[in-house]
Amino acid sequence: MTEKEITLRDLPGVGEKTAEKLESVGMDDLMAIATASPAELAAIAEIGEGQAAKIIAAARNALNMGFESGLEVLEKRKQIARITTGSKALDALLGGGIETGSITECYGAFGSAKTQLAHQLSVNVQLPKNQGGLNGNALYIDTEQTFRPERIIQMAEALGLKGEDVLKNIFVARAYNSDHQILLVEKAKDIIKKENIRLIIVDSVTAHFRADYSGRGNLAERQQKLNKHLHTLQRYADAYNLAVYITNQVMAKPDVFFGDPTEAVGGHVLHHAATFRVYLRKSKGNKRIARLVDSPNLPDGEAVFVVTEEGIRDE
Ligand code: ADP
Numbered sequence: 001m002t003e004k005e006i007t008l009r010d011l012p013g014v015g016e017k018t019a020e021k022l023e024s025v026g027m028d029d030l031m032a033i034a035t036a037s038p039a040e041l042a043a044i045a046e047i048g049e050g051q052a053a054k055i056i057a058a059a060r061n062a063l064n065m066g067f068e069s070g071l072e073v074l075e076k077r078k079q080i081a082r083i084t085t086g087s088k089a090l091d092a093l094l095g096g097g098i099e100t101g102s103i104t105e106c107y108g109a110f111g112s113a114k115t116q117l118a119h120q121l122s123v124n125v126q127l128p129k130n131q132g133g134l135n136g137n138a139l140y141i142d143t144e145q146t147f148r149p150e151r152i153i154q155m156a157e158a159l160g161l162k163g164e165d166v167l168k169n170i171f172v173a174r175a176y177n178s179d180h181q182i183l184l185v186e187k188a189k190d191i192i193k194k195e196n197i198r199l200i201i202v203d204s205v206t207a208h209f210r211a212d213y214s215g216r217g218n219l220a221e222r223q224q225k226l227n228k229h230l231h232t233l234q235r236y237a238d239a240y241n242l243a244v245y246i247t248n249q250v251m252a253k254p255d256v257f258f259g260d261p262t263e264a265v266g267g268h269v270l271h272h273a274a275t276f277r278v279y280l281r282k283s284k285g286n287k288r289i290a291r292l293v294d295s296p297n298l299p300d301g302e303a304v305f306v307v308t309e310e311g312i313r314d315e
């Protein structure tokens with residue numbers, strides 16, 4: 001049976017009241033239920049965790065979420081779509097653009113174009129599919145207060161789009177601290193379907209965590225919260241076949257004398273969470289160099305692009 005044949009109300013343990021509560025937060029499809037945690041579902045539906053676990057198990061059964069053949073995995077991967085970055089070289093490095101179903105992380109020093117890329121992707125996701133977009137909208141969580149509508153207008157007009165139309169389709173929220181950031185991502189599921197969100201941006205994903213949990217003693221708690229936060233983002237990527245783009249600062253590693261003396265904040269947690277990791281660095285003038293690090297299916301390599309008035313482009 002497919003997802004369409006079984007609905008939320010067919011799951012054992014889901015009564016009318018529970019169904020309504022779940023629907024009111026946008027958890028109206030089996031995939032959203034199947035990928036939830038019992039604690040989360042229990043809180044939303046105001047039911048016990050035991051009952052929540054049973055509902056989740058039933059949703060997973062209905063969706064056949066156990067082992068699947070490699071062929072089935074291949075079929076699923078055919079659903080994956082890509083958003084162009086604006087640069088053919090950078091797209092090629094990423095296997096055609098940033099992928100839905102995955103988290104793409106860009107890390108790099110101040111001014112390396114992490115935020116410029118976030119702006120460009122929020123515009124490009126709105127393009128029709130034959131122009132490298134997904135005909136969808138963007139949800140933008142701005143933690144460093146660097147979202148600039150004026151810059152969106154510039155990039156949109158450079159593509160022949162009306163600035164205001166493009167701005168209307170970017171849902172921006174400022175996060176004031178790490179708890180607020182976590183909450184915003186959790187609330188995002190209320191609008192993902194309604195607003196046809198195909199791209200979620202968190203710029204930067206680590207800055208608040210770094211500030212709020214400074215000091216060695218807080219490291220474990222920070223990593224745990226960050227891990228859960230990234231898990232939520234990955235669930236959205238899977239459940240709604242959308243792309244997630246996160247940015248991360250680099251910090252100096254004073255004990256490294258050879259190679260690159262910088263390391264992404266967040267350590268091993270981010271290392272496992274992001275499917276695609278891209279290291280950005282400044283080159284001459286408006287040139288930037290992107291290096292793909294640890295991709296599951298693409299060769300490591302580098303691409304050069306430029307940041308112009310029009311946005312991200314090839315050199
Ligand atoms: P970060 O990696 O810190 O997020 P940004 O994405 O904010 O870096 O990149 C900032 C850089 O982008 C600026 O230093 C500038 O080179 C370039 N930039 C920003 N706005 C424009 C613009 N309107 N025209 C051309 N280049 C721009």
Ligand code: MG
Nearest residue numbers: 114115144146
């Ligand atoms: Mg930035």
